Every structure is written in C-alpha cells, then in structure tokens.
Amino acid sequence: MSLESELTNTIPTELIAETTNKENKDKKEEKENNEENKLENLELKNKKINENSTYYKLLNSPFSQQKINSYRPKIDNTSTGSIMFLFSITIIGLGIILIFFSSMIEEIPIKFIKEDKIQFEIKNENLYMFYYEINNYYQNHKRYLKGVNENQLKGFNVQKNELINECRNALTNKEMNITKSIDSKKKLNPNEVSIPCGVYAKSYKNIKSLEIFLNSNKSYDIIHLNEQNITWESDKEIKFKNTKNNIDKQWVDMTNEHFIVWMKPSGYSNFRKLFGYIYLEKGIYFINVKCDNCSIIDKIIVTNLNFLGGKNTSLGVVYIILGSLLLLFSGIILLKHNNNNGNVVLSNDKLF
8 A cells, every 4th residue: 555545544534625625715716806806907997098088077077976066145135125126127017018018909899789880990000800799698607618519519420318418408409499401491300409409509599690891981892801710720620520421400510610719618708709800901991790689799899919919908907016016025125124234133043
C-alpha cells in the first residue's frame, strides 16, 4: 500500500468534503467579484459618457431636482389692496366697453299688429335680424319639454304604444286638431298617430302661418326676408328629418327651419326666436306681418349685431357693479393700512 493511500484512509471523509466545498465556494466568490468589478467598470465608463449627454444634464438640472429658488410674495395690506384696486379698474373698464358697444347696436321694437303696415326707420346700412318676441310663455316647463319624441323628429317610424307617455293628450291627429297633411291636399285619419305628436309640436301651430315682409318708401315692391340658415347645420342634418315612407302622413315639414327654431326650448318665459334676416340700406321701411293664429306674439324686433352679439347691457352693468365693490374693498384695506402707519399686526396664536 502506498503512502498516499494510507494518508487518505487516515483522514476523515467529512474533513475532505468540507475542504472541497470551501475551495468551490472560494472559486465562486472570486468569480462573482470579477463580474462585479466588470460591471462597476462598465458603469463608470457609461457614467462618464452620460454625464456629457443632454438627458443627464436635464435629469440633474435644478428644475428636475426641485432646487429652483421659489418666489414667496409678501402678503400685506398694501399688496392686497393694490391687487384688488387693479382688478377693480380692469373690470369696470370692461363693463364700460361692453355697454359702449351694446349701445351702438340699433334695435327697433315693433308692436305686433296682425295684417297691418307699420313704418320704421333704418339709420345705418347693415345686416338686420328679424325676431318675434313672446312673453310669459314657459317653454321650459317640465311637462312641455317631455311632450316630444326625439326619434320621431329624426324621421323614424315610432309605434303608437311607444308614444303614449310622451304624447299624452296630443297623440292622434284628432287630439292635435290636425286635419290635413303638409301640402294640405290629403285629409289625415283622425285616429292615426300625429307626425309629429306632443304638446311641444302642437304649440307650433301658434306661429306656423307667420309671414313677415317689407316695403320701402322708395319702391313699393315687396322685400322678402332670407329665411334660410337660421338654425344650426347639425339640427338640419341630424336632429330633424322627415319620415321616409310616411311623409304624406305628416302635418308639418320637420326640416322646415322655422319649425326647428321653435322646437329648441328657451330657458326663460320671455324670449325671442329668429325669423329671418336681410341687408338693409338707410331709409324708411314698412313692415307687413300676416298670421292666422299668432296671439302669443307680442313684438317684432328688428336689430343688427356686432362682434358681441345682440343688444345686451346687463353683462356690462354686472361688471361695473362687481368692479365698484372691489374698488370699495381695496380702498378700505388701503385706508386701514395708512391708519396703522404701515404696521402689520400679527397674532401670536398658532395655526395648528
């Protein structure tokens, strides 16, 4: 037996295994340290490259790191009063401008008298809008607003049982007091569903026959108003359409722009609806109004417009009132500051 074999037999097996594991562990740690060193060297290399890049500069800029010097204004009576004073002067100035431009709009109210010529004068050559004004008429009433079916207005054939709730008491031609179709040539079945039905559509009969036209003192020829494009294109293309197969059963053309204008509810009990418009020269004109059943109309309004819209001084008055209040408060604050000789008294109480 050799000496090496004898030594191996004399050394315990556990000691040999422990020595082997230690050697393997040392080799593994040495390998990991080498890999870590490589990664560190690679990171240092990349860092040197990235430090010169725009991204790195932005990432470490004062803005990104929230190190920009902040501005903290000193709030005292002088600054508060001065800011309120500037705001008040600005708001009052806007109010005066609004009232000034509103006063430049020419508005001529004409009392509604059926089938009568009424003289009025145009002082400035311009485009004039013609409205009919109705007072004390509640288009925004809940029952009134519910008395219409939108699908029917869009031209769909809606069944009778689907219209009972919306067109209550104004469902059939008999209940709507309708006897003839659009062209007044066909007699409608009194027991069939009215197209359109509902109290909202029924109320259109009050102004359906309204006609407005003019005469000039220079020429007594009839001047017709332009009654096209008085509503939104989306209304004509999407919201209001005639039925495809039952148009002969309709009592009104649902694409008629006067009908569309009427079917758009007003939020107030006193309101105006656009009837038409025309470009008029300076001079004397006569307005002719014809209507079979237009007792709800109070006035015909002739007016021009500017970049702010129609004549309305209410917004300007509100601006002036608000600006005056701010001016008053700013004066009180500055006066109090002067009485205290510029000293600001702070409370010793803690906020929290």
